[in-house]
Amino acid sequence: MATTATPAGGSRNGTGPEWGGFEENIQGGGSAVIDMENMDDTSGSSFEDMGELHQRLREEEVDADAAAAEEEDGEFLGMKGFKGQLSRQVADQMWQAGKRQASRAFSLYANIDILRPYFDVEPAQVRSRLLESMIPIKMVNFPQKIAGELYGPLMLVFTLVAILLHGMKTSDTIIREGTLMGTAIGTCFGYWLGVSSFIYFLAYLCNAQITMLQMLALLGYGLFGHCIVLLITYNIHLHALFYLFWLLVGGLSTLRMVAVLVSRTVGPTQRLLLCGTLAALHMLFLLYLHFAYHKVVEGILDTLEGPNIPPMQRVPRDIPAILPAVRLPATVLNTTVKAVEVTLRSH
Amino acid sequence: FAGLSDISISQDIPVEGEITIPMRSRIREFDSSTLNESVQNTIMRDLKAVGKKFMHVLYPRKSNTLLRDWDLWGPLVLCVTLALMLQRGSADSENDGGPQFAEVFVIIWFGAVTITLNSKLLGGNISFFQSLCVLGYCILPLTVALLVCRLVLLAKPGPINFIVRLFVVIMMFAWSIVASTAFLADSQPPNRKALAVYPVFLFYFVISWMILTFTP
Missing domain, CATH: 1.20.58 (Methane Monooxygenase Hydroxylase; Chain G, domain 1)
Structure with a gap:
């Protein structure tokens, strides 16, 4: 059963x-x-x-x-x-x-x-850090505090991208928009990440007490000066004004970073190497951003893309194959001179 | 599904019942089976849902419709419309600085994803696609602005023309910001709303800038 x-x-x-x-x-x-x-x-x-x-x-x-x-x-x-x-x-x-x-x-x-702790900020904190990024503190004996936070730097980089796009537009930069956008994003993120890594590597060599996160935050907030200068000078085309701002605002934000780095490094040679590199890169980047996307790009591209007919472009390239030693440098020189000429004329 | 494993079912009792989705409203229950309805009904229902969300954007109030039943149809339509209208008329003038279709498309989606990730990182309790949906639908005022701009551009160019366009774009830009913050702000911690709104501002600003500088 x-x-x-x-x-x-x-x-x-x-x-x-x-x-x-x-x-x-x-x-x-x-x-x-x-x-x-x-x-x-x-x-x-x-x-x-x-x-x-x-x-x-x-x-x-x-x-x-x-x-x-x-x-x-x-x-x-x-x-x-x-x-x-x-x-x-x-x-x-x-x-x-x-x-x-x-x-x-x-x-x-x-x-x-995992990333969330780095974005744990209050609006007031961001505001005060933005202001502090323009105020160098002369305190060398004791290591200055760097807040390890990524919200501010990331937003500043995005702002810089937007400002660069704006600058390219107002200067009637004549290149394809896709290139503009890619260039703007690539330049800003490339600078931020690339220079941070490079300085971090140098700091490791020079025995400075700084972490990668702190480096990213420091350099990111350092871009605040760049944003201000570029926003103003892309709209007001005065060269004297730009140089003034470049020295004043860009210089202040650079000084701030240099002061922080100096306070965290021991030994004069190391300090000179580290801070010199950072200051040079930071100031030159601002100069580059202003001139490269202000008028010069336009000029160079006019020169390079002006005769945009494929068969015509082939001809000068074929000739150097016959007489490479003579023609190639001449062609290159010619293009460079033309670019410089256009640059000078535009300013 | 960790909770489901705790439920023990007696072996003799056959398991039966209906699966209902609690999120759906009661109205939907009588036609829970969409297999038997005609294609027209299905399409009309979806179109109506999209249209309703458009209305929500144009008249923003505190409502969860845009967040609850998210879809990406509206954003796709708006994005494609914007990209097509920003495209230059003539294909041969490729190097004249006009935004290309792919570029507008990428800016909108890349920007929306960035904002969403940022709001997640700031501790907002909103799902990924909900945020994408809201940001996409809130482009609607800017699309309208572009439409108006194209109409205005048909008239004689001049300073008045530009001022009209500037006014329209600024109005619609503000509208977009207000609409998107009305939907998104509640999902953020109260002390961090400004931090979450800033990238939204930047995103719509870039799009407005593209619209303002557009010339056919």
Whole structure:
């Protein structure tokens, strides 16, 4: 009795909860089939058993009608156990691959949480840091504090990108806009990240006490001066004004960074090397941004892209192949002179 | 799904029931099956949802519709419209400083993603696509500004022409800012709203600048 009760229950259990997974389905379906076969062999002993079995079988048929689709599923898994195994393996593999991808995406998303402490600032703090970036503090004996924060620097870099775009537009820079945008983003981020890494490397060599994060924050806030100067001088085209601002505002923000670095470095040679490099890079970058995207780019591009006819461009390149020693320097020189000439004329 | 593993189901009871999404409103329940409805109904319903969100942007009030049922159809349509209208008429004048289609497209999506990441980093409790949806829909006033600018540019060029365009662009720029902050500001911690709004300001400023300097 107990054995005969299992098939019906087994098949019902096996098909009922689909959530149970493959294991249960296979067992349930399998037992139902096997038990029915066994029943034929062992049943002859008792007539009553036969009658009850018959009833149960009929019940099962009704059940089967009721849940035809599910029964089929169970039968499929039971009869073709091998196929079930295979599909399970495939499903397993799919699951693993999906899990790997999901975990990768999740780890990428979790990186945001890693960065979150660096963005933990208040508006008042940002304001005061922006102001402080223009005020050099003459305190050399004790290492000055640098706030390791990235919100301000990142926003300043984006602002600088916007200002550069604005400058290119107002100067009627005639190049393709895609290049403008890419150049602006590339220049600003390249300067920020590149110079920070370079100075960090130098600081490591000179044994200065500064971390990469602090370097990024320091240089990022140092760009505030650049933003102000460029915003004003892109709109008011006066060279004297630009040089004044360059020395005053750019100089102040550079001095501030230099003062911080000096206070964190020991030894005059190291100080000179580190601060000299930083000051030169920072001041020259401002100069470059002003002139490169003010008029000069326009001039150079006019020179280079003016005769924009492909066959005409080929001709001067073919000639140096014949007389490389004479023509090539001459051509290069010619282009350079033309560019400089246009530059000088535009100013 | 950690919570689901705790639920134990008795083996004898067949599991049955209906899966309902609690976020959906009650009105949707009677036509929960979209398989049987005609294609027209489906499209009209989605279009209506997009149109409703446009209305929300044009008349910004404190509402969660834009945040709750986010979609990216509206932003896509607006972005493509803006990029197409900013495209120069003639293809041969390629080096005249006009923004290209791809460039406008990239600026809008890159900018929106940057703002979203920034707001996440500042500790805002808004999902990635919700923020993208809001920022994308709030370009609508600027698209209108571009449309007006193109119409104004048909007239005789001159200082008055420029002043009209400047006025329109500034108005629509302010509108965009107000609309997007109305939706986004609540998701930020109260003391950091200014920090989250600044990149939004920059983003719309660059787009407005492109619109203002556009000449066909």
